Amino acid sequence: MSTQPTLRPAVLITGASSGIGAVYAERFARRGHDLVLVARDKSRLDALAARLSETHGVKIDVLQADLTQPADLEAVEARLRSDARIGVLINNAGMAQTGAFVQQGAQAIDTLIDLNTTAVTRLAAAIAPRLVEAGAGSIVNIGSVVGLAPELGMTVYGATKAFVLFLSQGLQLELSPKGIYVQAVLPAATRTEIWERAGMDVNSLPEVMDVEELVDAALIGYDRREPVTIPPLHVAARWDALDGARQGLLSDIRQAHAAERYQAKA
Numbered sequence: 001m002s003t004q005p006t007l008r009p010a011v012l013i014t015g016a017s018s019g020i021g022a023v024y025a026e027r028f029a030r031r032g033h034d035l036v037l038v039a040r041d042k043s044r045l046d047a048l049a050a051r052l053s054e055t056h057g058v059k060i061d062v063l064q065a066d067l068t069q070p071a072d073l074e075a076v077e078a079r080l081r082s083d084a085r086i087g088v089l090i091n092n093a094g095m096a097q098t099g100a101f102v103q104q105g106a107q108a109i110d111t112l113i114d115l116n117t118t119a120v121t122r123l124a125a126a127i128a129p130r131l132v133e134a135g136a137g138s139i140v141n142i143g144s145v146v147g148l149a150p151e152l153g154m155t156v157y158g159a160t161k162a163f164v165l166f167l168s169q170g171l172q173l174e175l176s177p178k179g180i181y182v183q184a185v186l187p188a189a190t191r192t193e194i195w196e197r198a199g200m201d202v203n204s205l206p207e208v209m210d211v212e213e214l215v216d217a218a219l220i221g222y223d224r225r226e227p228v229t230i231p232p233l234h235v236a237a238r239w240d241a242l243d244g245a246r247q248g249l250l251s252d253i254r255q256a257h258a259a260e261r262y263q264a265k266a
Contacts, residue, residue, distance in 0.1 A: 009087025009137065010034040010059075012080060014067060014123065017044040020142060020187070021092040023215040028088070029056040036061045036086060038076055039093070067093050067119035068111050077126035087137040089127050091120045091164075094142060097157035109156060116160035121167060128175060135179040140222065141168045145188045145230065148242075161186075165228070172227045181225055185218045188232040 011028045015021040017039035025035055029052040037045050042064040049060040063079060065072035080086060094116045097104070124139050131137030146154050147161030168184035175182055189208045214231055221229030233239060257263075 008033045010036060010083070010085040011088040011090060012036040012038065012076075012086050012127075013090040013092060014038045014076070014119070015093030017041045017048065019211055020215060021090065022048055023211050024090050024092065026052060027215060027219060029053075029058050029060070032056070032058060033088070034059040034061075034085065036063055036079065036083070038063045038065050038067075040064065040066045067123075068114040073119055073122060077122060080123060080126040081130060084130070084134075086127065087131065087134070089123060089137075089139045091123055091139065091141045093119060094160075097154050100153070101155045104156060112156055113160060116157070117163045117167075120164055124167070124171060128171070128180070131180050132175065132178045137179075138181040138183070138222070139168075139171065139175075140183045140185060140218075143168070143184050143186045145186050145232065147186065169227065183218075183222055183226060184228045185221070186228065186230045186233075187214050187218075 008031070011024075011033045013021050013024050013028075013035065016025050016035075016037035018041075021037075021039065025037055025048060029035060035049075035052070035058065037049055037060060039045050042062065045062040045064065049062050052058065053060045063076060065076050067073050067076065080089065095112055097108075097112060120141055124141070127137070127139065131139075141164050143164040144158070144161040146152050146158040147163075147165050150158055152158065165184050165186065168182050171180075172182040187209065209232060217231035218229050221231075228239065230239060
């Protein structure tokens with residue numbers, strides 16, 4: 001394999017040691033991109049980096065970080081700000097929630113929100129100014145269909161994923177005129193270690209997508225420059241209808257007065 005430098009942008013992937021992040025790493029390495037792999041487990045990162053570098057002839061850096069820890073998050077931010085080679089950010093690191101809302105402790109809530117929302121936002125904010133200056137680049141945020149469905153009962157987790165979708169859509173509106181592509185990817189249940197870490201048995205779920213199929217579908221959306229990619233949604237018109245209904249709702253909001261149904265009768 002050739003080890004000549006590539007003109008393709010380097011890709012920084014969080015949560016890269018396993019699951020969705022590891023598959024993204026393999027797919028981008030296969031495409032000839034250099035990588036910066038971020039996760040807590042350095043031994044797994046090192047093993048993945050060695051395998052992908054040997055197989056695909058790309059340069060891979062490993063950055064051990066726990067994105068819920070301020071110093072580690074700042075180190076990844078600094079890399080995104082300073083490394084001009086990095087033109088793609090895959091904001092993948094995340095964690096799931098177990099138990100009902102009343103069973104959540106303060107520390108568990110903080111950790112979930114820190115990883116699923118704060119880190120995602122901070123890392124996007126770290127790379128965006130440099131991408132805007134270059135007039136090119138991509139930010140991919142991994143959300144979840146749970147962020148569309150409070151009925152599923154994963155209240156805090158779902159709220160963080162609703163945040164990721166809103167953030168992505170807002171960034172797409174702000175940054176796309178400046179040449180930056182922003183994609184929200186919304187998986188449903190996917191066969192990764194996130195379930196085991198949350199104390200859940202993935203095999204108890206009626207339907208689960210393999211992680212390779214999920215990432216390959218997400219990359220088709222990426223190549224098409226879709227702002228929102230929902231691999232498990234089989235009727236694309238459903239999303240179009242939902243977004244159209246939202247736009248229609250906004251057109252009926254008039255700020256000068258409360259709606260008649262909320263006005264006291266004389």
